[in-house]
Amino acid sequence: MxxxxxxxxxxxxxxxxxxxxxxxxxxxxxxxxxxxxxxxxxxxxxxxxxxxxxxxxxxxxxxxxxxxxxxxxxxxxxxxxxxxxxxxxxxxxxxxxxxxxxxxxxxxxxxxxxxxxxxxxxxxxxxxxxxxxxxxxxxxxxxxxxxxxxxxxxxxxxxxxxxxxxxxxxxxxxxxxxxxxxxxxxxxxxxxxxxxxxxxxxxxxxxxxxxxxxxxxxxxxxxxxxxxxxxxxxxxxxxxxxxxxxxxxxxxxxxxxxxxxxVRKPATPSAEKAPLPVAVRDPASINDLGWTVDKAVQERTYNDFTTLLAQEQIDLVGLDITERTAHALIENDIYVADAQALGRTFRVLSRTMPASVEMFHITVTRNGMPLSTTTFRRSDLERLENAPAREALSAAVITDSLQFGDVPGPLPGLYPKLEWKIAPFMRTYTFDPDKPFRADLRLRARADWHLGKGWIVSGSTSVKILGNLDKVTRRSNSIMPHVRSNSALYNPKVGPTIDQLTIAKYSRHGPNVYSRITAGYLEMMYAGVSGEVLWKPVDSRLALGAEVNFVHPRDYDQLFGLRTRQTPGGVIPRWNGHVSAYYDFQNGFDATVHAGRYLAGDWGATLEVARSFSNGWRFGAFATKTNVSAATFGEGSFDKGIFFSIPVTWLIGQPTRQTFSDTIRPLQRDGGQRLGVDGRLYGVVNDAHRPSVAESWGKFWR
Incomplete structure (x- = not known):
C-alpha cells in the first residue's frame, strides 16, 4: 500500500x-x-x-x-x-x-x-x-x-x-x-x-x-x-x-x-436443509382478532409452531402470544451462529402466528439464562426476505432480555430435562523427549440433567479403547507445586474414569450481570467449587469478569477419591482465581486478559488473542507471565502456546454446535496454570449478544 x-x-x-x-x-x-x-x-x-x-x-x-x-x-x-x-x-x-x-x-x-x-x-x-x-x-x-x-x-x-x-x-x-x-x-x-x-x-x-x-x-x-x-x-x-x-x-x-x-472453505458440501420461506399475510386479515377467543385456533397455532420449530432442530423453551405480539424463548443447540437460529425461528413465526400479530420477539437462552431478545416487525420481515442481510440487521432490535418484564416462562413439563451423548475422543500427550506423540482413543458418555431454570447436573465418564499413554515414564522435575507437570500420572487408567461430575447454578442479577457457581469434580485433575460473575452489556464489545476457585487435587484413578496437596515441588494452594477482561474487535479478532492467582500459587497475567470465523473455526495464541523466575519455571521460561477449535459442521456438512478443540504447549510446566471449568460465562453469553450476532448476520436468511 x-x-x-x-x-x-x-x-x-x-x-x-x-x-x-x-x-x-x-x-x-x-x-x-x-x-x-x-x-x-x-x-x-x-x-x-x-x-x-x-x-x-x-x-x-x-x-x-x-x-x-x-x-x-x-x-x-x-x-x-x-x-x-x-x-x-x-x-x-x-x-x-x-x-x-x-x-x-x-x-x-x-x-x-x-x-x-x-x-x-x-x-x-x-x-x-x-x-x-x-x-x-x-x-x-x-x-x-x-x-x-x-x-x-x-x-x-x-x-x-x-x-x-x-x-x-x-x-x-x-x-x-x-x-x-x-x-x-x-x-x-x-x-x-x-x-x-x-x-x-x-x-x-x-x-x-x-x-x-x-x-x-x-x-x-x-x-x-x-x-x-x-x-x-x-x-x-x-x-x-x-x-x-x-x-x-x-x-x-x-x-x-x-x-x-x-478454513473459510467447507471440507464437505453443506447438506443443511433449506429454511422455510417467510409467509406473507393477506392484508384483509391483519385486523382479524377472532382467534383470541377461539381456543381451537390458539391450540392449533401453538402446535403448528412447536412442530415446525422442532423440524428446524431448535428447542422451544417458552411461548407467549397476545393480540399483536408473539414472544418465543428458544435454545439454539444446533446452529453455529445464533443469527441463523433467529432467522429460522422468525420464519416459523411468520408461518404460524395469527395475521394480527405484528411484533415478533425471540429471546435466546442458555443454561436457563435469557441472554438477548431480538425484535422484528412482521411487516419488515415480509418486506426484507429477499433484501441483503444488512437491511434486515438494521430493522432488527437486539436488547437485554431483562428489559422485557414479560419474558415467557418455561413450558409446563420442560424440567427436568435429560440430554446425553456417547462419542469417542482422543487424549494426547505431546513433546515428550522419549516419544514426541502419544495418544489414547477413549469412549466417553456424557449427560446433562437440567433440574430447573439454571440448575444443571453434568457428568462424563470414559474408558480407554486403545493407545499408549500408559507408556509415559518421564516424571516431573519441577521445583514448583506439581499442578500440571504430573498430568501423565492420570493417564494410565483404562477406566472407567469420572472425567467430570458437577452441579452448577446459572443466574442473572439484573441488567448486564450474570453468575455461575459450580461444585464437584471439576476436571480430570481437580475437584472443588468455582464461582464466577460476569458483566456484559448486550450491545457492548467489552466484558469484565471475576472468578474464585477452591480446589483439591483428585486421586490418580479419577474416581471419587482425593489425594494430598503435598507434592515434591511444594503444597498445592487451596485458592486461586482471576479477574478478566474480554474485548471483541468486531473484525473477527478478540482479546482476553486474565490476571490473578494460578494453581501453583503464582501471581500474574495471561494474554489471549484469537481470530474466529463465521463458520466456527477459531485460532489463537496465549502467553502467561507470573512472579516466578524463568529458572524456577523451568524449561520454556514461561507458559505459552496456541489453541484452536474446529467446528464439526465444517467436516460433516450437517448443522451442529459441536467442536473439536485443543491447546498445544511447547512444554507442560506448573507456572501460569489455570483451573479447567466447563461452562464459563463468557463462552455461554457472548454468542447471543449483538456484536457476535451482527458479525454472523449473513447467516440470518440461511
Whole structure:
C-alpha cells in the first residue's frame, strides 16, 4: 500500500500469495530460504520436511493477509550427545511490510525460532517480485543462521547457540534479534505448469552448528556443507497438496510434503436443509382478532409452531402470544451462529402466528439464562426476505432480555430435562523427549440433567479403547507445586474414569450481570467449587469478569477419591482465581486478559488473542507471565502456546454446535496454570449478544 505513494502511477497488484512452503514450513516457493510471499488469508498448512537425520514438522496459519505465524517441532539425529534424537520446538512470525506493485517488490520481515531454544534462530528482511505469471525472484539479508555463510558485515555481538541454554530457553531474546553477522540470500521459482514448478536458491545458512557437532566424537550427526546452492522441484497432485524433492548444501537429498486448507472453505458440501420461506399475510386479515377467543385456533397455532420449530432442530423453551405480539424463548443447540437460529425461528413465526400479530420477539437462552431478545416487525420481515442481510440487521432490535418484564416462562413439563451423548475422543500427550506423540482413543458418555431454570447436573465418564499413554515414564522435575507437570500420572487408567461430575447454578442479577457457581469434580485433575460473575452489556464489545476457585487435587484413578496437596515441588494452594477482561474487535479478532492467582500459587497475567470465523473455526495464541523466575519455571521460561477449535459442521456438512478443540504447549510446566471449568460465562453469553450476532448476520436468511 505504501509503495503506491513512493512511485507515481504504481498500481497495486494482487497480493503475492503461494500455497507452497519451504523446509521450515512457511510460505515460500524456495527450498530453505524465506520469501516475501504470503499464503492466502486464513490458510492453514502442515508441512513435513526431511533429509537424512533431520526432520521438521511445522503448522502454519495465515493470521491476516500480511501476517503469518508458525509452530515447529524438529528432530535431529545425534545432534546432542545426551539424546539419540534431539527434539526442538520453535515459533516463527513473518510480517509483510509492503505490497508488491507494478514496479516494486513485496517486502517482508521475519523472525525464525524467535521464541524457542535458538538452534534454528534467524531474522531476515526479504523482497520478492513476480516477473510474469510464472517467474518469481527473491533477494534478502539474513541474520543468525541466515547470516552464517559468506557474511559481509556484522552488527553487535550475538551469542551462539549452545545446549547449555536449552534448559531456560523459550524466552524472548531481544538483544539477539537482527544482530551478529549478516549475509545475502536469494532465489528463483518458476512454474513450468500449473502442477510442476522448479526452484533454485543461494543459501546464506552455513549449517555451522551441525558441522560443529559432526566434528564432535560424542555426537552422532553427520553433515557436510559443500555448497550454498540448493535446487528443488515441486509437484501439486491435487488442491492443497504439495510435494517437493530437493538437494541441500551440495551433499543432501531431501523431500517435503505440505497439506493445506483454507478454513473459510467447507471440507464437505453443506447438506443443511433449506429454511422455510417467510409467509406473507393477506392484508384483509391483519385486523382479524377472532382467534383470541377461539381456543381451537390458539391450540392449533401453538402446535403448528412447536412442530415446525422442532423440524428446524431448535428447542422451544417458552411461548407467549397476545393480540399483536408473539414472544418465543428458544435454545439454539444446533446452529453455529445464533443469527441463523433467529432467522429460522422468525420464519416459523411468520408461518404460524395469527395475521394480527405484528411484533415478533425471540429471546435466546442458555443454561436457563435469557441472554438477548431480538425484535422484528412482521411487516419488515415480509418486506426484507429477499433484501441483503444488512437491511434486515438494521430493522432488527437486539436488547437485554431483562428489559422485557414479560419474558415467557418455561413450558409446563420442560424440567427436568435429560440430554446425553456417547462419542469417542482422543487424549494426547505431546513433546515428550522419549516419544514426541502419544495418544489414547477413549469412549466417553456424557449427560446433562437440567433440574430447573439454571440448575444443571453434568457428568462424563470414559474408558480407554486403545493407545499408549500408559507408556509415559518421564516424571516431573519441577521445583514448583506439581499442578500440571504430573498430568501423565492420570493417564494410565483404562477406566472407567469420572472425567467430570458437577452441579452448577446459572443466574442473572439484573441488567448486564450474570453468575455461575459450580461444585464437584471439576476436571480430570481437580475437584472443588468455582464461582464466577460476569458483566456484559448486550450491545457492548467489552466484558469484565471475576472468578474464585477452591480446589483439591483428585486421586490418580479419577474416581471419587482425593489425594494430598503435598507434592515434591511444594503444597498445592487451596485458592486461586482471576479477574478478566474480554474485548471483541468486531473484525473477527478478540482479546482476553486474565490476571490473578494460578494453581501453583503464582501471581500474574495471561494474554489471549484469537481470530474466529463465521463458520466456527477459531485460532489463537496465549502467553502467561507470573512472579516466578524463568529458572524456577523451568524449561520454556514461561507458559505459552496456541489453541484452536474446529467446528464439526465444517467436516460433516450437517448443522451442529459441536467442536473439536485443543491447546498445544511447547512444554507442560506448573507456572501460569489455570483451573479447567466447563461452562464459563463468557463462552455461554457472548454468542447471543449483538456484536457476535451482527458479525454472523449473513447467516440470518440461511
Amino acid at each position: 505504501f509503495a503506491a505513494f513512493l512511485v507515481p502511477g504504481a498500481a497495486l497488484s494482487d497480493s503475492l500469495t503461494t500455497t507452497q512452503t519451504n523446509n521450515y514450513g512457511v510460505p515460500s516457493g524456495l527450498i530453505d530460504m524465506p520469501t516475501a510471499e504470503m499464503a492466502p488469508d486464513a490458510e492453514f498448512s502442515i508441512t513435513v520436511s526431511h533429509f537424512p537425520g533431520y526432520t521438521k514438522n511445522t503448522a502454519t496459519f495465515q493470521i491476516l493477509p500480511w501476517l503469518t505465524g508458525s509452530f515447529r517441532y524438529s528432530g535431529v539425529d545425534g545432534l546432542s550427545p545426551a539424546f539419540k534424537i534431539y527434539y526442538d520446538r520453535s515459533f516463527d512470525v513473518r510480517i509483510r511490510l509492503l505490497e508488491e506493485t507494478d514496479y516494486l517488490p513485496a517486502i517482508a520481515v521475519g523472525l525464525q525460532d524467535f521464541l524457542g531454544t535458538g538452534v534454528l534462530s534467524s531474522e531476515y528482511i526479504v523482497a520478492t517480485k513476480q516477473i510474469n505469471n510464472r517467474l518469481r525472484v527473491t533477494g534478502g539479508i539474513g541474520w543468525g543462521r541466515l547470516g552464517s555463510y559468506n557474511s559481509f558485515a556484522s552488527w553487535r555481538n550475538r551469542a551462539p547457540f549452545s545446549f547449555a541454554g536449552v534448559g531456560t530457553g523459550g524466552n524472548f531474546r531481544f538483544s539477539d534479534y537482527f544482530s551478529g553477522r549478516m549475509a545475502f540470500f536469494g532465489g528463483l521459482s518458476y512454474d513450468i505448469t500449473d502442477k510442476i514448478s522448479v526452484s533454485a536458491e543461494y543459501s546464506s545458512d552455513a549449517y555451522e552448528f551441525e558441522e560443529q557437532q559432526t566434528r564432535n566424537p560424542a555426537a552422532g550427526i553427520s553433515f557436510n556443507h559443500k555448497s550454498p546452492w540448493n535446487f528443488g522441484v515441486s509437484y501439486r497432485p491435487a488442491e492443497g497438496v504439495n510435494m517437493r524433492l530437493y538437494t541441500l548444501a551440495g551433499s543432501e537429498i531431501g523431500a517435503s510434503v505440505s497439506l493445506s486448507l483454507n
